[in-house]
Amino acid sequence: MTDSNVQALSLAELTTHHSEKWSGFDSDVLPLPVAEMDFPIADPIRKVLLDMVTSSDLGYLGLVPELGAGFAKFAHERWNWIVDTSQVRVAADVGVGVVEVLRVFTQPGDSVLINSPIYQNFYNWINETRLTKIDIPFTRTGSEAEGSNPWVLDFDEVEKIYASGLKVHLLCSPHNPLGRIYSKNELIRIADMAKKYGVLVISDEIHSPLTFTPHEFTPFLTVSDAAREVGVAVTSATKAWNLAGLKCAIIVSQNDAIHKKLEEMPKAVHFRASILGAYASAAAFADGGPWLDAVIKNLDDNRFLLRDLLKDQLPTVRYNIPHNGYLAWLDMSSLNLGESPAETLLQKGRVALNPGSLYGEQSTQYVRLNFATSPEIITEAMKRIVSTLK
Numbered sequence: 001m002t003d004s005n006v007q008a009l010s011l012a013e014l015t016t017h018h019s020e021k022w023s024g025f026d027s028d029v030l031p032l033p034v035a036e037m038d039f040p041i042a043d044p045i046r047k048v049l050l051d052m053v054t055s056s057d058l059g060y061l062g063l064v065p066e067l068g069a070g071f072a073k074f075a076h077e078r079w080n081w082i083v084d085t086s087q088v089r090v091a092a093d094v095g096v097g098v099v100e101v102l103r104v105f106t107q108p109g110d111s112v113l114i115n116s117p118i119y120q121n122f123y124n125w126i127n128e129t130r131l132t133k134i135d136i137p138f139t140r141t142g143s144e145a146e147g148s149n150p151w152v153l154d155f156d157e158v159e160k161i162y163a164s165g166l167k168v169h170l171l172c173s174p175h176n177p178l179g180r181i182y183s184k185n186e187l188i189r190i191a192d193m194a195k196k197y198g199v200l201v202i203s204d205e206i207h208s209p210l211t212f213t214p215h216e217f218t219p220f221l222t223v224s225d226a227a228r229e230v231g232v233a234v235t236s237a238t239k240a241w242n243l244a245g246l247k248c249a250i251i252v253s254q255n256d257a258i259h260k261k262l263e264e265m266p267k268a269v270h271f272r273a274s275i276l277g278a279y280a281s282a283a284a285f286a287d288g289g290p291w292l293d294a295v296i297k298n299l300d301d302n303r304f305l306l307r308d309l310l311k312d313q314l315p316t317v318r319y320n321i322p323h324n325g326y327l328a329w330l331d332m333s334s335l336n337l338g339e340s341p342a343e344t345l346l347q348k349g350r351v352a353l354n355p356g357s358l359y360g361e362q363s364t365q366y367v368r369l370n371f372a373t374s375p376e377i378i379t380e381a382m383k384r385i386v387s388t389l390k
């Protein structure tokens with residue numbers, strides 16, 4: 001296998017893994033929750049990790065200009081974004097990055113807007129910082145035609161909340177679990193509103209490298225001067241190159257005033273990241289392009305494989321092919337699997353998916369399925385879901 005021809009590991013290999021996904025369930029359960037991938041890591045990352053371990057280079061993290069430079073190279077190549085690397089900071093992970101940015105810009109009790117269903121840790125980050133959550137959920141009111149994404153955000157409602165004294169809009173861009181990409185016009189509108197009403201936009205862009213053609217991801221900080229005046233992006237290589245356990249993310253601003261304010265973050269935010277994570281992430285951004293493209297090809301095939309399997313075996317399950325990432329958001333309500341379809345599938349079908357209720361209280365009949373694995377495992381998962389209905 002080479003970086004331009006990546007295939008998922010076999011089930012036998014995967015069951016030896018120590019990660020939460022592969023060690024968190026009984027051995028007869030097929031696990032497809034937790035957003036990590038089942039592919040072997042990219043060669044440039046393997047090399048840097050092996051070199052550092054072999055030479056016992058495992059001390060505290062110092063300055064790591066390679067990381068900002070790698071990100072800037074990637075951002076320029078993929079999104080035509082010229083990043084000022086002096087405004088790329090390091091954090092231990094995206095969660096820590098978001099929480100530390102929130103600590104600088106808010107006081108406990110301030111209000112934060114989210115748009116559910118949303119990555120479950122958004123709720124935890126808001127609780128951790130003692131902020132007040134305001135939710136304007138996405139509604140499933142757009143086109144269900146194949147290729148479109150039906151999830152719609154009511155921007156007039158968003159503006160009303162912005163105008164009511166909101167402090168922060170926590171954006172998941174691209175969106176987990178909806179696989180939805182914000183259009184450039186949507187982001188421009190968010191930036192304009194944020195500037196008008198004094199709202200900070202924190203854009204979690206961790207899934208952005210995993211975007212399927214012809215869809216295009218637009219980094220928030222590229223859309224306008226207003227976006228740079230109101231925005232902070234938090235992202236990492238850990239989702240797209242599958243390095244979550246290595247603990248490294250970046251906090252990016254592109255505006256002097258925001259940059260200055262972020263100086264208030266504790267210095268420790270930087271060195272709490274891991275040295276292996278920082279250098280692996282730098283290698284991913286700088287040299288991981290061929291591997292990433294090969295993985296996107298696998299994921300692209302898998303999102304359609306899932307469509308075909310569902311059409312064939314579970315045609316009443318609603319699934320919109322995601323525009324980004326490897327998470328399928330499945331509406332199981334037609335299957336009558338009880339209060340928690342994920343729990344029923346786990347108990348009866350021995351297949352683990354994430355319960356929709358984690359992402360929003362309105363989503364109890366949904367499950368999130370991770371298709372960043374082999375076609376064989378996806379096919380087996382489908383078999384187990386179908387077997388639950390018998």
Ligand SMILES: Cc1ncc(COP(=O)(O)O)c(C=O)c1O
Nearest residue numbers: 035093094095119176204206249
């Ligand atoms: C939108 C989003 N943000 C952040 C994370 C987690 O990032 P980290 O482990 O760097 O905190 C995930 C993981 O699935 C995610 O989907």
